[in-house]
Amino acid sequence: MLRGDEMSGLPPPFSDWFAARGWAPRRHQLEMIAAAQGGEHALLIAPTGGGKTLAGFLPSLIGLSRTPADQRPQGVHTLYLSPLKALSVDVARNLTTPAFEMGLDVRIETRTGDTGQAKRQRQKVLPPEILLTTPEQLALFCAWEGARAWFQALDTVVIDEVHALWHGKRGDLLALGLARLQAFRPNLRRVGLSATVDDPGKIAAWLSPGGAPVRRIQGDPGTPAQIDILMSGGRVPWAGHTAEHAMEEVYEAIRRSRLTLVFVNTRWQAEFAFQRLWALNEDDLPIALHHGSLAAEQRRKVEAAMARGALRAVVCTSTLDLGIDWGDVDLVIQLAAPKGASRLTQRIGRANHRLDEPSRALLVPANRFEMLECQAAREAALEGSYDQEPMRTGTLDTLAQHIMGVACGEPFEMEALHREVTSAEPYRDLSYEQFEEVADLVATGGYALRTYDRFARIVKGRDGRWKARNAMIAQRHRMNVGAIVGAGTLNIRQAIGRKGRLSGGRKVGEAEEWYFEQLSEGDTFIFAGQVWRFLGISGTDVFVTPAPHSEPKIPSWGGSKFPLATSLAERVRGMIQDREHWAVLPEDVREWLELQERKSHIPDAEEMLVETFPRGSRWFLMAYPFEGRLAHTTLAMLLTRRLDRMGVGPLGFVVSDYGLSIWTVEPTDSLDLDELFDQDMLGDDLDAWMDESFLMKRAFRNCALVSGLIERRVPGGEKTGRQVTFSTDLIYDVLRRHQPDHLLLRCARADAAGGMLDVGRLSDMLARIRGRIAHTRLERPSAFSVPLLTQIGRERVGGSAQDLILERQAEAILIAEAEA
């Protein structure tokens, strides 16, 4: 910290405010002010709790305070973008207080998907000086008529948690939106706020407009965290994702702490943990629940209660990963493995936002593999080792959406917009020809058969500039802005009225459509911490009624939605083969490893273990590559295809982050495994399979929605996920046959091969294990196989299995009739 006389750079209201609290601005906060004075773009990298957000806003507050409110130009001065709606709301609260205390007359407002219509309208006429919002809103601003004028006073854009934003399609769309803002205001200053990352250079490059220099400012490192792993006294289960066995210990830890955040990886795990903790809650501790499916109002309540200090624990998902304080958290519990060292560090940072005290964290592995993973994650976090994200090339479906947005905002010239787009780092190398192809996709769908020219969505005016064909087209685009296309979600509503005449009451929250497909009328389930009875679905509404005294029909969880990070997987493999390292593990897990060693085999770090055994009327083939769920799914799909061709009759498969299991009709113990796992599966097999696969269809659907080829929302009703899936599947089949090199098919293949299939990772793995497959032929399941065997797979099997299922049901009516 700095002494008072070093605060001279601060104008009086600010230095007085610090002094009155006995505080001094931190070094990096002053450096941020200096960067602003020099008109430099800046990237601040600091651990959580370093006054990072204030550092981002201080220059803007100082700038605004220099001019009396009535003499400032009207319009947004500082635009703040954060990955989460909740974060914007929270930062607004934490900014308004000091601004008020400093006596600054600055209008600070938020605008998110939850903002009411009246406030939105008012903001359009009378913009706040500091506006806090999300990247999706920025995409929407770009599509406004008059956006350029609305941003006429824009001075600074602050991108918070930029490390969580820059990557992926969302990062692409944001980079394009920033390029648009920069075109509106060439002197616009960009400021990025990031958590500690391995390579800040990549983020700085992403942040930079057209390669302009970005000043990097490093915050002071925090005190090392104190990370413990719950050993559960010899009761770590073999399988499962819920960590149910440890709930009493978790509850005890909550009791001994002031405020605990209990992080889980999925919302259903959150519901489950919340339910179990309340069942144990004899002291009536105020324990709350926070996840993305809950109604916004409900989440706001929980956040406010945290800030007031009225809670003792919050069970939460990644919705609370990011951001500044909602309360005085002194313990973070990670329930089930964190899947990546960076995520773990981020979550641990949520405890104790003071740099001089260590954050306290407790990792609770849900099963024995996770015990290994938690150990590995702990070691990585303590060493300060983080997962790396590669640089990326901007996606073209996202660009299509942006081009349409620009056309809705104001007429544009092709060449000028191309130049603007290439100033965004992900699109740096985009050629004019590629750009034109995307513009053609926007206009007419980009088809070789040019029958749609007369229906084009964007048209060239007499002045040579392009614009949206009409107001309706623009309106529909604005309804569909955004880069995140989740699974279809349904609104959960408390039903009013009786069976047969249901109508929607209070909205309880929303959840993925697939979940409800597995429920039948009358089934009970947990949501928002309560038990509900499922009554039925109508349109996008799920009708439920409270069932307070029922035993819930526990949903099947999908485990973690994040795949195991590469670096962490490597550590886990290393730990398994290093017997001395086993000493850090609890006794039951050690015994489990020893059992595996005795009955099957412990692979060394370069080997891959494959086990085969019969069970019931089937044969099981287990493989343990430790390459994460996505790469395993791809591998299992390709193996299934091969096994099908070999006549082994694959029936299905399941995967985990650690391995995969395929079950077959015929024995698999005498197969040539080197041939089965040969790298050539990534050639024709991959191409052939991808074209037919469900994942490819899902990727295509996503690209079609992002690019605007298909609209999710149309005036007068929203399509549910399944309806969109159904029609895009048909479109996919037709397009694949008639124009296999169509731009969106190329986008979908790239997406599927990257994010969804992890082909790169699979390819590295297949190369690594070549000639290094250890095969054990067993008579019964091994220690390693149990977690997989108890898991239920949700991925469909391609190929002939679809017909096999039909076949099985096609019990002959004939026989029944003949016997009648």
Added chain:
Amino acid sequence: MNAQLVRRSPCQGLAMRLMGEAAVLRCSGALWLPELGVLAVADLHLEKGSAFAVRGQMLPPYDTRATLARLEAEVADLTPRQVVFMGDTFHDGDGAGRLAGDDRARLETMAGRVDLVWIAGNHDREGAQGLPGRTVAEIGAGAITLVHEPTLGEAPGQAAGHLHPCARVAAHGRSVRARCFLTDGERLILPAFGAYTGGLNVRDEAYAGLFRQTPWAGMIGRDRVHAVAWGKLLPEGADQFRRKKREASKPVSMAMRTARTP
């Protein structure tokens, strides 16, 4: 229905008797009446892609040729005397006008070899305008009457489309959804033949009361049609198609009744 009356046809379709007439439920979704030389297809919804493009959604413009190619393959395989389009052949009234030149030429070539009969549907009430062949409200084929929309209540001998039947079955914790025929041996509902056509689950109430005996589904698999008993067919959750279907139903029933020749 008698056991030996349902068997696999050589093309892996299902051979059966419909009101005593030999009938094959083809993998393509077409109905083939071999003894009469009649090939019937329902709900092609040609030019659905361009109907969306008019409104700003640029669906691939290849649906018409995809659908026609499948029909041409059936015609080449079976050499029918007559092809009956059982209504909703075009997605909208202007559909025939939007046909690409080569797609129109394919239909004209087909008309040179076989007798084309267009039944008017609720999407294309005027039938196929400007195309060879005749437009009718319904047409008989032996003991069978081919219509677009199934008449409510029992109607032995009637084969219809309109409903776009599909069915869902589950096994091993997974479910499969596929287009299907629905029949009790006296009456038949055909699946939609068009490339972009969605489906309405056969457990929907729109099918209630149509069959005298419990029907079974001929679910269309990759290379065969699977006979699945009613008890195995699962209902669907949300289905907005259903609502649209019901709204569309009423006026056309009346239109059809008035259009019917005495």
